[in-house]
Amino acid sequence: MYSPLISQLIESLRILPGVGPKSAQRMALQLLERNQAGAKRLADALMLACEKVGRCATCRTLTEESQCSLCKSQKRDGSILCVVEMPADVFALEQSGTYSGKYFVLMGKLSPIDGIGPKELGLDLLLQKMLEPELQEIIVATNPTMEGEATAHYIAEMAKRNNITVSRIAHGVPLGGELEYIDGGTLAHALASRREI
Amino acid sequence: MRIDLQPAYLLHSRKVSDSRLIVDFMTRDYGLLSAMARAPTKKQSPFALFRPVVISWLGNKELKTLTHHELAAVTMPVLQGQPLFCGFYLNELLIRLLNKGDGSTSLYEAYQYALLHLPSAVSPEPLLRCFERLLLDEAGFAIDWHCDITGCAIEPHYWYRLNPSAGFELINTQPLSQWCLDNRPPANTYEGDSILALASNQYHCASVQVAAKNIMRYLLASRLGGRALKSRELFASSLL
Ligand SMILES: [Zn+2]
Numbered sequence: 325m326y327s328p329l330i331s332q333l334i335e336s337l338r339i340l341p342g343v344g345p346k347s348a349q350r351m352a353l354q355l356l357e358r359n360q361a362g363a364k365r366l367a368d369a370l371m372l373a374c375e376k377v378g379r380c381a382t383c384r385t386l387t388e389e390s391q392c393s394l395c396k397s398q399k400r401d402g403s404i405l406c407v408v409e410m411p412a413d414v415f416a417l418e419q420s421g422t423y424s425g426k427y428f429v430l431m432g433k434l435s436p437i438d439g440i441g442p443k444e445l446g447l448d449l450l451l452q453k454m455l456e457p458e459l460q461e462i463i464v465a466t467n468p469t470m471e472g473e474a475t476a477h478y479i480a481e482m483a484k485r486n487n488i489t490v491s492r493i494a495h496g497v498p499l500g501g502e503l504e505y506i507d508g509g510t511l512a513h514a515l516a517s518r519r520e521i
Numbered sequence: 522m523r524i525d526l527q528p529a530y531l532l533h534s535r536k537v538s539d540s541r542l543i544v545d546f547m548t549r550d551y552g553l554l555s556a557m558a559r560a561p562t563k564k565q566s567p568f569a570l571f572r573p574v575v576i577s578w579l580g581n582k583e584l585k586t587l588t589h590h591e592l593a594a595v596t597m598p599v600l601q602g603q604p605l606f607c608g609f610y611l612n613e614l615l616i617r618l619l620n621k622g623d624g625s626t627s628l629y630e631a632y633q634y635a636l637l638h639l640p641s642a643v644s645p646e647p648l649l650r651c652f653e654r655l656l657l658d659e660a661g662f663a664i665d666w667h668c669d670i671t672g673c674a675i676e677p678h679y680w681y682r683l684n685p686s687a688g689f690e691l692i693n694t695q696p697l698s699q700w701c702l703d704n705r706p707p708a709n710t711y712e713g714d715s716i717l718a719l720a721s722n723q724y725h726c727a728s729v730q731v732a733a734k735n736i737m738r739y740l741l742a743s744r745l746g747g748r749a750l751k752s753r754e755l756f757a758s759s760l761l
Contacts, residue, residue, distance in 0.1 A: 341538075341539050342538075342539040342540075434609075434755065436609050436610075436612075436613045436750070436751035436752035436754070436755070437532075437533045437609075437612060437613050437616050437751070438533075438535070439751055440751070441751050441752075441754035441755070442754055442755070442757075443754070469567075469569065469570075470569060470570040470571060470600070470605065470608075471570075473601065473605060474605050474606060474609060474755070477601065477602050477605060477606075478606075478755060505564075507566050507592060508592065508596065509569060509572060509592075509599070512599055513599070516599070
């Protein structure tokens with residue numbers, strides 16, 4: 325019922341997370357009826373970003389520069405490296421304001437059935453970093469899923485072989501959580517990683 | 522068709538949208554199952570690997586609709602380190618070798634047995650070999666472990682070559698030293714007693730473990746066609 329160009333726009337908008345057919349239609353009509361200038365800006369921004377944004381050569385995060393600003397920064401402590409799954413995790417850790425080392429972004433986690441092994445996560449690049457004398461310590465901040473655990477273990481083994489101190493961020497009972505409502509697996513983890521007080 | 526509260530293990534999940542996932546389970550009575558599921562809310566248990574759950578589903582097509590998912594009231598040791606890698610290997614084997622609906626209750630039990638014993642096993646190899654043998658049988662790739670391809674019983678001191686589509690082929694009845702100059706068997710050639718040990722899942726002897734590993738690798742490779750198992754990369758001692 326819509327002309328081919330409009331249908332194509334609606335269909336394309338559906339690749340956005342959380343956008344179903346109804347909201348795609350609403351977005352398309354809104355852009356075309358009321359905000360053509362905004363639509364053009366959006367199109368330009370998308371074009372530019374797709375064309376220019378690639379991976380940081382040092383930490384693999386998304387950036388349009390050859391090396392991202394965190395990797396370039398002189399203020400960051402190059403002796404500590406925090407390994408995360410996604411660029412959004414870097415953002416989250418930066419928000420916490422308590423970490424001043426550098427990052428390494430895997431862009432995923434080990435998942436053999438999906439064809440994601442050590443090479444796909446750039447662990448050969450991480451190994452290169454481990455061989456640099458500056459690096460002293462690695463903090464693995466992968467998610468507390470089984471895939472995240474497997475990834476953490478693989479990286480920890482690599483680090484140990486190269487005599488680098490390695491730790492895993494703690495996870496378990498969330499701040500403000502009540503034990504009664506926490507599932508057994510999470511509690512088991514929390515117990516296993518308890519610390520003296 | 523509607524199935525209620527079936528014991529199962531999640532093997533793999535894949536997001537298809539913000540609110541939906543395709544989940545693959547090994548179920549106790551219905552073999553390998555694929556279903557469309559809603560992403561769990563914060564109050565529901567997340568989909569997690571290697572944890573016993575009970576699930577309910579609806580549907581007659583290959584892709585079912587998951588209607589219920591909760592943790593089973595059984596505790597399992599948490600897989601960590603190498604045993605965790607072994608768990609991923611088992612999951613990949615099941616997904617790659619079984620069709621939807623394939624897999625018996627004994628295979629489900631063998632999977633559960635492996636998950637239960639991997640964390641405390643001195644070596645994971647016997648557990649993996651037992652599981653691989655059963656899985657190959659159930660995936661329709663059984664070979665005869667007691668007789669060679671002509672129907673004669675496997676003799677402990679004869680030598681056999683493995684033909685993955687037919688079985689074991691007798692190639693020599695003499696001790697290795699008499700027909701092999703360097704005393705090393707040719708590729709894919711095994712002594713009868715190793716084959717018989719595998720037939721009865723007896724893996725204490727180191728030479729049997731080596732032969733069993735080679736036989737299984739060879740059989741699995743021929744069943745998997747070209748594409749190698751990704752989870753094997755986890756076991757490589759070094760990356761480069
Ligand atoms: Zn960077």
